[in-house]
Amino acid sequence: MAPSHYVGLLALVAGCLLPSGVLALWPIPSTLETGMAALKVSPAFYFDVQVKGAPVDLYEAVAQAQYYLANDKLGRLVVGRGANDTTALASAKTLSKLTLSLTSWATAEPIAAEAVKPLGTRSEEYALTIPADGSAATLMANSTLGLYRGLTTFNQLFYYYGGVTYTLLAPIAITDTPAYPFRGLALDTARNYYPVSDIVRTLDAMSWVKINTFHWHITDSQSFPLEVAQYPGLAINGAYSPQEVYTASDVQYIVQYAAARGIDVMMEIDTPGHTSIIAATYPDYVACFDETPWAHYANEPPAGQLRFALPEVVNFTTSLLTGVAKNLPSSYFSTGGDELNTNCYANDYPTQLQLNSTGMTLNGALDTFTQVTHAALIAEGKTPVVWEEMVLNWNLTLANETIVMVWISSADAAAVAARGFRIIHAPSNYFYLDCGAGGWVGGYPAGNSWCDPFKTWSEAYTFNPLANLTQAQYGLVLGGEQLLWSEQSAPQNLDPIVWPRAASSAEIFWSGKQPTGAPLNVTEALPRLHDVRYRMVQRGLKPIPLQPHWCALRPDACDLTA
């Protein structure tokens, strides 16, 4: 997209624009100018799609935007909820349409196709202009994906009072482009299972704040809820029940649902650790399965890890990963690699026999395993994604394109960057949504969450993606994600434990800074995040309140030093 295009547009309206006051866009756009005029949405308002060969999913997105516009019915978060706006509304102009169009050189691909392109090749930017005089609003982008992002922004602009949907900030001129290409949310569906409907609802909420990656940690030691065509026994024996399986068609449905909302699904089959339940189908492939005391063999029960030193396990894992990955449109696939327990292998006879007979070290065997499995993925056109231990704890030869997820501590990012790998920030000390729920292992009432305390939205929001990195390393940061591990979570608390907190990283990695150029600031952000939360409630989600409602209606009145 040519920035000059927008510069010209903005110059036309700049004379009547003032710095923005209270408004509730999240993530906050790159540039934003607003006025002080009230503008009502006409009862006959429509979206005018001026896109040649517009794909079906763009029309669906427009229908969804129309639905939200008509049904959000969100009162402004001020005392009176908009009752004081009636005078301004009486004389307000009426907005009758939003015209969507692509830049002249763009071709109209489905949103779903744009959303799964490799990072760095997607165009999410857009320009949205809403005149104050009632003339048509315009949304322009280089791609249908950009138009989709613009529609989510458009929907956040409007409030409802007394039968009228309106904004008080017209005219509005926005140009917007993400600071980082990867903005994710990770969900563990193995410790406890989530029905497809819960995942779909979560994808909706993600799209509202422009999160573009669903990191699906689909299997783990406790259950294997993924139907794999080549290895049907894995789910038959490893899922919690036949009802708690993501079938091949479930996965395709979720992937397509996500893509139509601008979200790429990066699946993770964590290997060679976190694989205990595979023993229910292939007992010979798993070392120290359900060995006790589990704490000697694993970070949590049940113990059990793939015997990666065995050639048949290397072959099986390669076939499993590629068999799954090839059915997914994403260019990315995570092979995991965290929390390997060496004591387990030290005491595993088949592993030791193999190492002794080949003269390999455990590290050497892991290197072979990783190179083989990753090479197979790369041959399928997939970029491998791993947890930080694969770089920091083991001496492995990883492809340069490998992406590394930093989770143990935000302090580890610098070491990964020093090795030249691209980074996804997923640090437990900022972004783990499950921290602070107390200990969950039994027989230990004094136990606490290993990553206590709870990471509030504001603590997460202070994360600096570039901390401790050199300027030359900045380009290695692809973005970041907040994560829900499910030892103590399930459909029952999914919404409140994730939302609105997961919006924090969405803004860090989309906006990066305030439109003024100032750094993101929790005090500036809180009123907008309240707005996100209340709009989510209107749309049927169950995000927690961040404060008493009294505070939500009075920006800054509940600040620490107010």
Place this chain on the structure above:
Amino acid sequence: MAFSRYVVVLALVAGCLLPSGVQALWPIPTTLETGMTTLKISPAFYFDVQIEGAPPDLCDAVAQSQYYLENDKLGRLVVGRGANDTTALASAMTLSKLTLALASGATVGSISSEAVKPLGTRSEEYALMIPADGSAATLTANTTLGLYRGLTTFNQLFYYYGGVTYTSIAPIAIRDTPAYPFRGLALDTSRNYYPVSDILRTLDAMSWVKINTFHWHITDSQSFPLEVAQYPELAINGAYSPQEVYTASDVQHIVQYAAARGIDVMMEIDTPGHTAIIAATYPEYVACFDARPWADFANEPPAGQLRFALPEVMNFTASLLTNVAKTLPSYYFSTGGDELNTNCYANDYLTQRQLNSTGMTLNGALDTFTQTTHGALIAQGKTPVVWEEMVLNWNITLSNETIVMIWISSADAAAVAGRGFRIIQAPSNYFYLDCGAGEWLGDDPTGNSWCDPFKTWSEAYTFDPLANLTEAQYKLVLGGKHNLVSRYIDLSEQSTGEQLLWSEQSGPQNVDPIVWPRAASSAEIFWSGKQPTGAALNVTEALPRLHDVRYRMVQRGVNAIPLQPHWCALRPDACDLYA
């Protein structure tokens, strides 16, 4: 209730009974004997109510019990969820009815009327017998309230697999009576509002674990969602919106719904602190309303406290409290009394002028205020309930019957007991359900929950109601009217408890997962007190049963959190620390 009756029944079956294996009653009964026989519920199973003049709410309770029996459809928490039970089921006998009866000579009252009697005069005990041979099961009690408790136990006994509802542990003989008379759950509906439907669902869940008191912290500084007939503006100006009001009929509906489930509603209108929003209606009654910086005048925003030194405020408050309390059937009403900020009053001109003109101290004025408001409540037959500061921080003359809620720390119970007051244990360091959610004030990203960490079910479960109390304090008996035949009477009169949800960071969106199943911890502490063997309650023994409670709650539509991965729930003890 004549205990000899049960002794005879138990003697008859004792020969074929074994110590109980895995079963999932919560709270665990006082005495419990189970066998190893599988017993199916007949498709024609029915509840045979052998009570002349059975009240409608008992019939409703029976219908609800029948509904749960048919619809819980809870698979046993074992690998296979009951698939291995099919062989035993093939040859199992069938249970066709449960006969409900009152002990001879008992008078028949409604559950609702029994549930709101004074503490110590309610009879919640029951006996439940389920023979293994398919002959009728029996549930006997002194009161309909006891029958209600027994029905909740009955429902916890059964599992479902392949179209069959069954138990694997017949015969079953249970005698059960609460260790403590007050087992509560507190909910703050002022910081954020909860629709009536959320409160009703919470009452249902409370009843499943025999919690018998809903401590309704209905108002606070942030909003006044209670419609008061004499002072309608309090809600008009103080509720968050006209839709976020508990109308008089809402309150009656909630109170009746609760009582029919064996739950007394103890309402709290916190005074004289926690009242800022009253200024929206009566600005002259409130000191330092919304004064800044709020931290100089209150523990949280907005600042604002009743000017209790002013006679007109005292009269208003006494009138407000009694007018609300008189519409409620409970004998108990909480006037609050926590977290008074003295700096607010030191800087309040009207308060200082009043004190100077009368020569009173602030403490003296608070004493007068409290005696007046409490005197009015007592005159209405209500027992005042206060937070611990009223005893420990101020020198106030409280009526002996006053009940004191310990919240700041469990360590404070001894000091209150030392003053001879009855106690409700509500310590933040064990029982606050909101702890551990991080700072909620703005502009404080490194701040933490003031009572961090999160209080897990198991931490709460290790609470000892009698810690630091002397035996003599156990035996402090106030009120003294009770007909329980229990050796826990003396203890129970002294110390009871509740878990609490303050709502700065909670709303209808997370009420289920933040409360359940954790709030079941105190329910068992205060109902069971110990294991049937006489051993102390133990987290390792309890966890499989609490999993069961949680999964049954999910079956009934309550969004209770999982305590562990499902893998662990199916394998008792496999996820213990040292397993």
